[in-house]
Amino acid sequence: MTDGTAPLPLQQAVVALGGGHGLHASLAALRRVVDEVTAIVTVADNGGSSGRLRKEFGVLPPGDLRMALAALCGDDEWGQTWADVLQHRFQGTGEMQGHVVGNLLIVALWELLAAKGQSQVEGLDWVGRLLDARGRVLPMALTPMDITAEVLGHDPAYPDLVQVVRGQVEVATTPGRILGIQLDPAEPEACPEALDAIRYADWVVLGPGSWYSSVIPHLRVPELRRTLVKSEAKVIVVLNLGEQKGETSGYAPEDHLGALLGHAPDLKVHTVLADPGSVPDPDLLESVVASAGGQLVLADVATAPGSAQHDPVRLADAYARIMSGVTGSDAWR
Incomplete structure (x- = not known):
């Protein structure tokens, strides 16, 4: 299906969580392959x-x-x-x-x-x-919020000092290494319709997107996280095509997954999807994914080799195969 042919719609209810350009690419792919799509969007800009x-x-x-x-x-x-x-x-x-x-x-x-x-x-x-x-x-919560991050080495003059950075834009562009994020208020009211969508979903997709400012914030809304953990939906984590200058500078694919699970260690992951061109050590990533109870799927989902953007048609092809249970190595040739 990588020739641009649209896959047949799958009778699946899919919820995609994120924000910005990453969620845009994921939704543009999902609307091509499933008959029910709900976006749950970060509202901290x-x-x-x-x-x-x-x-x-x-x-x-x-x-x-x-x-x-x-x-x-x-x-x-x-x-x-x-x-x-x-x-x-x-x-x-x-x-x-x-x-x-x-x-x-x-x-x-x-x-x-x-x-x-x-x-x-x-x-x-x-x-x-x-x-x-x-x-x-749908919004992930009903009131605006701010993201705060603990950042090691935010000030280059004090590389061992941990400081708090406030605001989605500031978190997304911070120098230093982010240790974790919080929301202010810490327990925003989750959107009830978003919770219902997760409860009745067949699949939940996390990523791609700005990791700390668009993807992980969903896991910091307590009621949203509890609903995700209790849901019987299968979770797909879509890894970014590389590090993002600022919030994930120096991150390898396994670091992205580790940061996600560090904010929700009880989240059950079914599949981790990554582009082979962005995975320097597939064996290491596969080991980390397996330790989280999931399976690793490598598929060409970038617009071009070395690109930082996901191609909606290729991503649609990957989603269709994963959700159809076609994930053996021969299926991706």
């Missing part, structure tokens, strides 16, 4: 258009929610036109500079619906209907 709207209106930052909705748009003219509109960023030099159309649309709907006693989730559902989105987008 404090920068750019999202950060400005969050500060001015006291709302959830809409940017990652917008990107997830755009990823679920179809490949037809309607879907791609609305995806482009949703993602359009204003240029110029005035107050609108840098704002994104989709962010403004989401916040406008939230304002209008709040006056009618309707929720933020209902607002996202309205946007999804407008776009004819091939799935549903």
Whole structure:
């Protein structure tokens, strides 16, 4: 199926957790292969258009929610036109500079619906209907939050000092080595619809994406983590195609997996998906995955050798094979 042929839809309910470009790629793949997709999105952004709207209106930052909705748009003219509109960023030099159309649309709907006693989730559902989105987008929690990280060597002058860094943007770009993250507030209210989606999912996908600022935050929402651990859904962890300057500088694939499980040691992993071009030591990674009770699948999922971006069609092919139980070595040739 790597020739671009769309796989047949699988009768599976899949929940994908993350944010930003990584979740966008995963959703663009999943909408091609399964009949029920739900995105559960990190809502801790404090920068750019999202950060400005969050500060001015006291709302959830809409940017990652917008990107997830755009990823679920179809490949037809309607879907791609609305995806482009949703993602359009204003240029110029005035107050609108840098704002994104989709962010403004989401916040406008939230304002209008709040006056009618309707929720933020209902607002996202309205946007999804407008776009004819091939799935549903939900926030991981109902109130904005900040990410804080303990960072070793944040100040190069004091390499042995551990300091606390606050804010999603600041965590994503921090020098030094992140030891762990927390949320503020520490126990944000999880989105009830997100919890229900996990309870009834066949599969849950974690990653790819910014590891500490988009993927792991889900595991720091206590009720969300408990629901994940109790769920009978099979968990797929999709590893990034390399380190991310700042939050995962110097990380090998097994370090990414170790950081994830360090924040949720009781999480049961079914499959770890990685691109062979990003795995220097497959035997070591396979050993680490096996120790977590999972299986390692190596598949070409990058847009090109050495690329840092996942290809949605190749990723769709990998998801289809994993979810169909076709994971033997011969199946990936």
